[in-house]
Amino acid sequence: MTDGIKPPLRRTLHMAVKTTSIDTLVVGAGQAGIAMSEHLSNIGVPHLVLERARIAERWRTGRWDSLVANGPAWHDRFPNREFPEVDPDGFASKEQVADYFVEYAKQFNAPIRTGVEVKKVVRNVGHQGFTVETSDGTFEASRVVVATGPFQRPVIPAIAPKSERLTQIHSADYRNPQQLPEGNVVVVGAGSSGVQIADELQRAGRRVYLSVGPHDRPPRAYRGRDFCWWLGVLGEWDAEVMRPGKEHVTIAVSGARGGHTVDFRRLAHQGVTLVGLTKSFDGTVVTFNADLADNIARGDENYLSLLDAADAYAVRNGLALPEEPEARIIPPDPACLIDPIFELDLVEAGVTSIIWATGYAVDFGWLQVDAFDEKGKPKHQRGVSKEPGIYFLGLPWLSRRGSAFIWGVWHDAKHIADHIATQRKYLAYYDAAHSHAQPQRETGATEPKVRKVSEMNLS
Secondary structure (H helix, E strand, O other): OOOOOOHHHHHHHHHHOOEEEEEEEEEOOOHHHHHHHHHHHHOOOOEEEEEOOOOOHHHHHOOOOOOEOOOOOOOOOOOOOOOOOOOOOOOOEHHHHHHHHHHHHHHOOOOEEEOOOEEEEEEOOOOOOEEEEEOOEEEEEEEEEEOOOOOOEEOOOOOOOOOOOOEEEEHHHOOOHHHOOOOEEEEEOOOHHHHHHHHHHHHOOOOEEEEOOOEEOOOOEEOOEEHHHHHHHOOOOOOOOOOOOOOOOEEOOEOHHHOEOOOHHHHHHHOOEEEOOEEEEEOOEEEEOOOHHHHHHHHHHHHHHHHHHHHHHHHHOOOOOOOOHHHHOOOOOOHHHHOOOOEEEOOOOOEEEEEEOOOEEOOOOOEEOOOEOOOOOEOEEOOEEOOOOEEEOOOOOOOOHHHHOHHHHHHHHHHHHHHHHHHHHHHHHHHHHHHHHHHHHHHOOOOOOOOOHHHOOOO
């Protein structure tokens, strides 16, 4: 006897109803997802990490060829594994960083499933948890940790010109100078990415115009210590509140060529033409704000203030670190700073390419839960969302300044894992009490004694 359904259709129906139940589902297997998996594994929480591509895919294919980490290997790592074959004071290449996370996941046999894209998450109605639709079936999860990081959707501003003669790419798609057509280049954005790309292009023989906006400019190292160390001892990495007006300020620092302090004046003397913040395009003409000198000056103030804080700390703590007065020498202003360019005809300047080093936006369209504010930003406290059971990890300033960095995300993940463990204990208590109460109600027995919260082990 048959059900009248042909075999291919029967297989299709079977696939459509494939459902997997899991306690905690982690979305993303970059540094945030792996850190989350480690902490969940340590406390025995059943979980699964879903990754739409490969482990640490952004490091492999979302960066340019010559990229290295911006922090030294002793700093930019998880606490339980050092970088193999990288000097502690050196800077790991992007492939070394990606390989590091692959090997780290192997250390504790992380339950990661690659090649699976999460398409939709909705809260269940009438019962606990969430329904998660993916490219590999449906999951039922009591909790969902969003570990997709801040680099989700490259942003090119609306002012970008509509011109077929120009090659325009985001820094996420830049790989090397040979990728671009012959001609000069405008690089918009002077954070770490924009500065390093502009420097690489200029060294490759291109004429480069670098559009410089507001930025922080820490020294690569000072008095024998990397700036990562100075920010640590000065408490800057653990700062919990962003200073007003710093929301859109980038950090200009580089680990390229062994690491060096970014100095825009030196870049200009090297051959890079500095211009102000890019304002608008009109045909082939681009207009820049008259703010170049102010942006450079504020960057200098930020640089010198860190030197002052470091000197004061050394004196206060009696540190015998070598003094470095030459670090305070500011090179003379280049011509492009003395007589700035406010307009540039791209055709006359021979510009054939624009690289937009203008950052990223998050994309949570697949997360259809009440976890966002009126502007669509995640609403949370240290990663614990306003929507119970939803968590965010790896976002800038999740709990502190260092939250989006490799070591910072590891510590944030531990806090979220502890929160999940506590919630699981509350629910386990409910389940145990409910299972004992149900048969007694059926036999007319008295209600079981309910323990006080103070008697429960919630540590």
